[in-house]
Amino acid sequence: MRVDNHIILGKDERKETIEIKVDGKTIQAKKGEMIIAALMANGIRINRYTVKKKEPRGIFCGIGQCTDCVMVVNGKPNVRTCVTPVEDGMIIETQYGVERGNR
Amino acid sequence: MIEKEVVVIGGGPSGFSAAVEAAKRGAEVLVVDENLRAGGQLFKQIHKFFGSSTHQAGVRGIDIASELLEQARECGVEVWLNSVVVGLFKEKKVTIKKTLADNSEKLEIIQAKKIVIATGASENAVRFKGWTLPGVMGAGAAQTMINVNRVLPGKRILMIGSGNVGLIVSNQLLQAGAEVVGVIEAAPQIGGYGVHAAKIRRAGVPIYTSHTIQEARGKKNVEKAVICEVNDKWQPIRGTEKILEVDTITIAAGLKPLIELAMMHDCKCSFIPQLGGWVPLHDKNMESTNPGIYLVGDVAGVEEANTALEEGRLAGTAIAETLKYISLGNARKLKKEIWQRLNELRMGPFGEKRMLAKNNILTAYKI
Amino acid sequence: MVLRKMGYLTKEELVNSNCYPAEERFNKGSVAIIECTEEIPCNPCETACKFKAIKIGKPITNIPILDENLCIGCGMCIAKCPGLAIFIVDKTYSNKEGLISFPHEYLPLPVTGSIVKAVNREGKVVSSGKVIKVLNKKGFDRTPVITITVPKEKLDEVRGIKRLESEDSKQFYSRE
Numbered sequence: 001m002r003v004d005n006h007i008i009l010g011k012d013e014r015k016e017t018i019e020i021k022v023d024g025k026t027i028q029a030k031k032g033e034m035i036i037a038a039l040m041a042n043g044i045r046i047n048r049y050t051v052k053k054k055e056p057r058g059i060f061c062g063i064g065q066c067t068d069c070v071m072v073v074n075g076k077p078n079v080r081t082c083v084t085p086v087e088d089g090m091i092i093e094t095q096y097g098v099e100r101g102n103r
Numbered sequence: 104m105i106e107k108e109v110v111v112i113g114g115g116p117s118g119f120s121a122a123v124e125a126a127k128r129g130a131e132v133l134v135v136d137e138n139l140r141a142g143g144q145l146f147k148q149i150h151k152f153f154g155s156s157t158h159q160a161g162v163r164g165i166d167i168a169s170e171l172l173e174q175a176r177e178c179g180v181e182v183w184l185n186s187v188v189v190g191l192f193k194e195k196k197v198t199i200k201k202t203l204a205d206n207s208e209k210l211e212i213i214q215a216k217k218i219v220i221a222t223g224a225s226e227n228a229v230r231f232k233g234w235t236l237p238g239v240m241g242a243g244a245a246q247t248m249i250n251v252n253r254v255l256p257g258k259r260i261l262m263i264g265s266g267n268v269g270l271i272v273s274n275q276l277l278q279a280g281a282e283v284v285g286v287i288e289a290a291p292q293i294g295g296y297g298v299h300a301a302k303i304r305r306a307g308v309p310i311y312t313s314h315t316i317q318e319a320r321g322k323k324n325v326e327k328a329v330i331c332e333v334n335d336k337w338q339p340i341r342g343t344e345k346i347l348e349v350d351t352i353t354i355a356a357g358l359k360p361l362i363e364l365a366m367m368h369d370c371k372c373s374f375i376p377q378l379g380g381w382v383p384l385h386d387k388n389m390e391s392t393n394p395g396i397y398l399v400g401d402v403a404g405v406e407e408a409n410t411a412l413e414e415g416r417l418a419g420t421a422i423a424e425t426l427k428y429i430s431l432g433n434a435r436k437l438k439k440e441i442w443q444r445l446n447e448l449r450m451g452p453f454g455e456k457r458m459l460a461k462n463n464i465l466t467a468y469k470i
Numbered sequence: 471m472v473l474r475k476m477g478y479l480t481k482e483e484l485v486n487s488n489c490y491p492a493e494e495r496f497n498k499g500s501v502a503i504i505e506c507t508e509e510i511p512c513n514p515c516e517t518a519c520k521f522k523a524i525k526i527g528k529p530i531t532n533i534p535i536l537d538e539n540l541c542i543g544c545g546m547c548i549a550k551c552p553g554l555a556i557f558i559v560d561k562t563y564s565n566k567e568g569l570i571s572f573p574h575e576y577l578p579l580p581v582t583g584s585i586v587k588a589v590n591r592e593g594k595v596v597s598s599g600k601v602i603k604v605l606n607k608k609g610f611d612r613t614p615v616i617t618i619t620v621p622k623e624k625l626d627e628v629r630g631i632k633r634l635e636s637e638d639s640k641q642f643y644s645r646e
Contacts, residue, residue: 001254001255001280002253002254002255003249003253003254003279003280005577006278006279006577007575007612007614008163008278008612009149012253033252034252036252037248037253037254040248040252040254040255040256041254045237045238045324046237046323046324055235056236056237056323057237058236058238059237059240059244059248059256060228060239060240060244061225061226061240061243061244062241062243062244062245062246062247063138063247064137064138065225082244082247083138083139150552151552151613152552153510153511153512153552154511154530156514156517160512160513160514160552161514161518161550161552162611163611163612277576278575278576280577280636291475292474292475293474293475293477296508296553297473297474297479297507297508298505298506298508298510298553298554298555300473300477301473301477301505301553301591302553302554304476304477304478304592305478305592305593305629305630306576306593306633307589307593307632307633310476310477312475447529447531450509450511450529450530450531451508451509451531452508452509453508453509453510454511
């Protein structure tokens with residue numbers, strides 16, 4: 001859910017949207033926002049699954065320090081989605097384990 | 104190797120106020136920050152600050168941030184964003200992984216005359232069954248999502264911790280349109296200011312003192328939280344469990360200074376729980392046990408934005424003095440005024456523990 | 471103190487801390503109530519009042535003291551308090567009703583003339599109220615101040631309104 005209007009921050013003036021793909025599904029994102037913001041706005045809260053127990057993980061620190069939010073972005077694993085901005089046509093995949101092929 | 108007079112590591116309130124004080128007197132200052140945007144945590148503080156009306160009390164943190172960055176621009180402070188200081192080597196060599204305009208990365212080594220470590224602090228975790236579920240996050244993460252990213256991290260939130268961060272972020276979650284189902288606090292009394300608590304109580308948010316979280320339940324996401332009462336030995340009391348329907352659990356259990364770079368350069372540290380944990384020692388000029396290396400803001404002890412701004416000013420002034428950009432006399436006068444304001448900010452029942460802890464740092468430094 | 475444990479003040483605590491105007495002063499008209507009882511370094515309320523009715527002095531941790539005779543209940547201080555702890559009460563509005571003005575930093579803001587649920591310091595609905603005024607001046611720096619009428623006997627209790635749902639009210643407020 002996006003905060004379109006806010007008593008202190010005012011109206012969200014960002015109008016430009018781009019499209020990104022998350023696990024094959026196309027979603028709308030606001031230009032320049034962090035990947036995690038676009039995901040959350042579209043109700044996606046799971047970023048990855050752990051190696052051994054295959055447990056889901058999502059955002060924890062939000063400022064790029066804990067790596068709980070990493071996903072595979074344009075083929076590259078371990079990208080911190082909370083500090084990486086979206087780009088038009090970006091391909092984002094839920095990360096399984098610590099590298100791409102580790103399902 | 105590049106040479107710079109002053110390198111400030113960390114572009115938050117303490118780093119930038121140090122940069123401004125030094126730069127406005129003629130020093131060559133570079134601020135390095137790993138984020139895409141400068142300002143540290145200040146741009147998340149949408150509430151009005153307390154403090155002295157002669158020093159921006161009543162102004163929102165976000166506006167203080169904009170003004171500070173504007174001052175830095177006017178003083179000619181150089182800023183490298185999206186650049187991480189990966190190492191601090193003897194003597195005063197700063198290794199930076201710099202991201203250039205075309206998004207390529209370059210390793211730069213800077214020989215600095217003076218360094219200001221303003222790396223801030225990181226949130227503590229509280230571990231409980233189910234804490235790894237998506238939906239459990241730091242209160243700071245929730246604050247970043249709502250105030251910077253303008254996205255709700257969830258709709259029904261349980262806040263753990265009733266210090267000022269817990270109380271303030273709870274209110275900000277309400278302002279963003281979420282429902283805060285409750286604030287829990289393990290201690291028998293509320294940690295933060297009465298006025299912050301009163302604000303959320305008026306808004307209908309219950310505060311459960313002497314309560315802790317037992318479990319977060321859910322298949323792949325937080326769906327429920329189990330809280331329970333604790334006795335005076337902080338132990339859970341059987342039979343007092345309450346189940347709350349929440350989708351998000353935010354943790355506001357304190358912060359700890361990010362001291363890695365200070366340690367790399369052998370700055371002596373001391374364990375001071377009142378200031379967040381291991382804290383590098385500093386003197387009255389905010390200089391560490393390593394001459395020429397200064398520490399300001401939360402890294403020098405977790406306090407608040409106002410003290411961070413003043414400590415930054417103190418170090419910046421001290422640096423300008425040692426680099427001979429201002430006279431000893433002027434420096435003494437300016438530093439005295441800053442110390443008066445710092446002491447004022449540390450007065451009262453909420454500040455006195457920090458005041459004592461900070462005095463202990465100064466004493467330990469001399470040993 | 472109840473505040474430390476429960477997170478809200480009682481009228482008794484306020485009276486005992488000298489933070490509550492005397493009943494005779496209420497009978498003369500609008501007056502400010504500064505519900506701030508803890509020593510925190512903070513003094514914007516002092517400079518906010520152009521009638522110099524609020525005194526803190528030095529050190530700035532002093533609890534603000536209101537000079538009831540200098541205070542005319544104009545409400546300029548409400549938006550200036552970072553703790554959102556100042557209220558204006560007028561017990562002389564009419565025979566049966568009084569006015570309470572309070573800060574309200576939430577959207578949606580209510581519409582003038584609408585009926586709202588008035589809450590006490592615990593957030594419990596204790597009465598209904600009618601919105602008389604919604605001010606969101608530039609000088610308030612985004613702290614809107616709402617004035618509502620409530621039954622007189624509720625004036626020592628009511629300190630806000632239940633936050634409105636987005637569907638409840640039109641998102642209309644004006645900046646003056």
